[in-house]
Amino acid sequence: MKVERLAIPDVILVTPPRFSDNRGFFSETYNFDRMTEAGINLPFVQDNQSLSCEKGVVRGLHCQLAPYEQGKLVRVTRGAIWDVAVDARTGSPTYGQWVAAELSAENWSQLWVPPGFLHGFVTLEENTEVQYKCTSLYSKVSERAVIWNCPDLNIDWPIAEEEAILSDKDKIAPHFSAAKGWFSYEK
Numbered sequence: 001m002k003v004e005r006l007a008i009p010d011v012i013l014v015t016p017p018r019f020s021d022n023r024g025f026f027s028e029t030y031n032f033d034r035m036t037e038a039g040i041n042l043p044f045v046q047d048n049q050s051l052s053c054e055k056g057v058v059r060g061l062h063c064q065l066a067p068y069e070q071g072k073l074v075r076v077t078r079g080a081i082w083d084v085a086v087d088a089r090t091g092s093p094t095y096g097q098w099v100a101a102e103l104s105a106e107n108w109s110q111l112w113v114p115p116g117f118l119h120g121f122v123t124l125e126e127n128t129e130v131q132y133k134c135t136s137l138y139s140k141v142s143e144r145a146v147i148w149n150c151p152d153l154n155i156d157w158p159i160a161e162e163e164a165i166l167s168d169k170d171k172i173a174p175h176f177s178a179a180k181g182w183f184s185y186e187k
């Protein structure tokens with residue numbers, strides 16, 4: 001399995017092997033030993049799947065506060081996304097910095113977004129299906145959001161603001177300054 005630590009090294013891009021033949025393909029999309037070797041070693045308790053019908057759908061930037069902070073292992077089974085992780089851990093040397101990767105059904109890559117990060121993506125194709133494993137259960141009361149195009153973060157989204165398709169909730173999310181103290185950094 002290909003493993004790449006991104007510019008924020010706690011965020012890891014993995015690409016499991018895919019075995020093709022005349023019938024199609026087979027892939028172990030999650031293997032505990034291989035993911036542990038790659039540095040993704042928290043237990044998962046919930047699988048999520050979302051379908052975004054249009055190109056330009058933006059979901060995020062979201063997280064859940066302790067004790068429900070979530071690590072997420074994100075993959076795309078149809079279409080493509082530009083997946084973003086923002087370091088929200090107060091005291092981190094990369095606090096307020098972001099990394100991104102294109103995940104698609106074609107490249108088969110998965111992104112590990114650790115607890116303490118905000119997560120969001122924009123779809124690059126219509127009818128994009130995203131599946132992700134979470135290390136904590138959903139807790140509506142623990143959910144927090146930061147506006148996707150926050151000027152404090154300066155994320156280089158591959159779409160114009162006017163093209164973004166957002167939920168009502170995401171349209172009114174606060175700036176990143178609201179995230180101070182949400183998470184703390186442990187070396």
Ligand SMILES: Cc1cn([C@H]2C[C@H](O)[C@@H](COP(=O)(O)OP(=O)(O)O[C@H]3O[C@H](C)C(=O)[C@H](O)[C@H]3O)O2)c(=O)[nH]c1=O
Binds near residue numbers: 059060062072119139
């Ligand atoms: C996240 C979640 C949502 N829901 C329900 C709550 C709403 O009735 C409905 C849609 O939720 P929401 O609009 O928050 O879905 P997204 O905008 O895709 O949120 C996700 O977007 C970004 C990319 C994330 O990383 C998070 O996993 C998550 O916040 O699903 C549940 O029942 N369980 C859940 O775990």
